[in-house]
Amino acid sequence: MIRTRAVRRPRGVVFALPVLWVLGVVAWELVSPRGEGVHLLAIVAVAATGCAVTGRRRRLLRELERAREVAATAQRVLLRPLPPRLDGITLAGGHLSVSEGALVGGDLYEALATPYGVRIVMGDVRGHGLTAIGTVAAVLGSFREAAHDEPALAGVLRRLDRALQRHLCERARAEAQARPGTEQERGLGEEFVTVLLLEIRPDGLVTAVNCGHPWPYRLSVTACEGPRAAAVGRGDPLPPLGLFPLPPELPVAPLTRLLPGDALVLHTDGAEDARDADGAFFPLAGVLDAVADRAPVVPAAVIEHVQSALLRHTGGRLSDDIALLVLSNDRCLAQGREPRPCLARSGRPRR
Template structure:
């Protein structure tokens, strides 16, 4: 303990001195350039002459001083921009963390396309976790953009990551999400009180979140609760169909949840079938003539050649989306693809002389190394 405490200040000194050095350079270089210009103007006899040669020299000196100042400011701004992007990337990896490529026998891929150029995080959210109740997935869309939307995304995702493991019923998971969102909105309402002097872009009274909760059991049965979100598409034998056409519940936020939260049976995710969850920005994307993007048509094109990987589906859909919008989508777009690869897993395990089932199968499926998802 003594060595650890003694070593901490010693490691921090270089960081402190480094910050002081950068601060000195930031303030010192413009001062030096300004001193050079003033010294030349008032101390050099050539600057007092009115001849053509003297004027050329004076203009060259001040041009060099101005160029040096501009370059110095540019380097400082680029340094701050790189630091901001590094912080945004770290925040994105924590908030909208990359999904593992395989989850309890399911092949997984997800991607996000932001409408704001250079934005790392938008108002879309998704997560998939393997639990003792099955693989549970959330896909949602927060109204609006900016820091307020990011705070709402953090509140909903944080609640889901805990409730998905704790709650045996999918309706109880949704109840936890609703309570977490209500707490978050109450805290925002206090922060946005007129006495605070803030002018929020997205008032709390107008805030809502569309949420789709999905549960995939060990035998591929699909159960869902939908609060104002588009239904996923099921890709089976080159057929693209919605998993359900039932009327969804209202989005979270404006209205209280009903007391009886029954799940919707959505059939089965059979071996080699794929499930595509998405936010409404995909189907609301328009071209220059105002025509909407046809997501079912793009998915049909994606599954024309089999077998199809989730990564190939994402590439096909996002390529078609960017072509349709001429590279300028007007809304955030998120896609999450789940492919049932459990048949291949059973085949491989049988060839090795054993079968994997129950908790052993889940343990083996979740020990693969995660790879970063492709964002926008």
């Protein structure tokens, strides 16, 4: 079969010919007597220029629309919908984009039922766009395998780190081949991923390992005094993946224990960094405390409430993507046993 190649005009030709035509008309106007035909020729030239520009703009808009469709499909494949329940854990996830047109972001989350308990990952890749979504794919793909294979969370984290390093090296080599003369290791020091790994065991014990990610909040429906939403986390987290090699010993430790009806709220740093018009930060702890006061905690309702409060606080002008993940222990509730109620702050039983 003989293949023919379509002859493509250089991009500059689309604009050069009408522009030269207009210049010729202007020159003719300067040296020739005024006449209706000349004015008509000028009008036709300007119209031709406008048509060329309009055609180019329409092609760019079509290409942009196709790119958005591809991006949206990739986003749906990577951040697939979470199941409503995993081994007695009810969960829901949500995402707010910094821009209506920015369908591809760097936030990632996943929850899986494994032989070792329900395992969760939440992370935030530096940057946006197709570069970030490639890194998201590498981290999530590694987690979905390692979570079932590795008995300890430390092993899962090391698998994620190796997958990220391979991805960055392959991308740096590809960029060096595409642009000879550039530094092959240029992208390695510029890309990193914050990662929070959790494991919820059947008895409600939660263990965690954190690499540069915000610690989660625990919503307690059994707390009779003080706030019902409290940040949980011990010590400073490790640096984000991609910046430094992991230490020989990883600090995987008990984080908290989820009693029946209690919940965990995971989030990216965009939630607490969101500001209003006066520069005040979003009061995430206070909003979650108000939600926890309405037992029982429903993860989907928590997501909707926090997202609405964020949009009100910022006036819809977000400065960063925001991902939320809520997990509630309803093991006893599923067996028909309600958690023991306590008195609310007003002294009346909570409903």
